[in-house]
Amino acid sequence: MARSSSSSYRVAVPPRAACVYTSCYCEENVWKLCEYIRSQDRYPLEEFYAVFISNDRRMDYHVILLHVPGGEQNFIYDLDTVLPFPCPFETYSTEAFRPDDSLHPEFH
Numbered sequence: 001m002a003r004s005s006s007s008s009y010r011v012a013v014p015p016r017a018a019c020v021y022t023s024c025y026c027e028e029n030v031w032k033l034c035e036y037i038r039s040q041d042r043y044p045l046e047e048f049y050a051v052f053i054s055n056d057r058r059m060d061y062h063v064i065l066l067h068v069p070g071g072e073q074n075f076i077y078d079l080d081t082v083l084p085f086p087c088p089f090e091t092y093s094t095e096a097f098r099p100d101d102s103l104h105p106e107f108h
């Protein structure tokens with residue numbers, strides 16, 4: 001099945017500047033995005049996933065919202081990135097997750 005372009009994607013939440021945002025509370029921010037999506041009833045909540053990203057020691061983490069709209073391109077909602085909001089999954093995964101050799105060794 002052909003993937004739709006990001007230009008035809010119906011954004012599930014308000015623009016980044018209009019979203020509820022609290023610095024250092026990424027899980028709460030994703031929760032608020034989910035609340036908004038549920039209240040609008042435009043997409044089934046089952047298409048959205050709160051994704052927890054952590055290191056091996058589980059000491060640092062970040063939470064993002066993944067939208068999997070069945071057969072279409074997937075999108076990431078991350079209020080803490082300089083990448084587009086929402087961001088196509090392929091772009092987000094390439095730009096946000098760099099190879100270990102480009103990281104300072106203490107962050108591997």
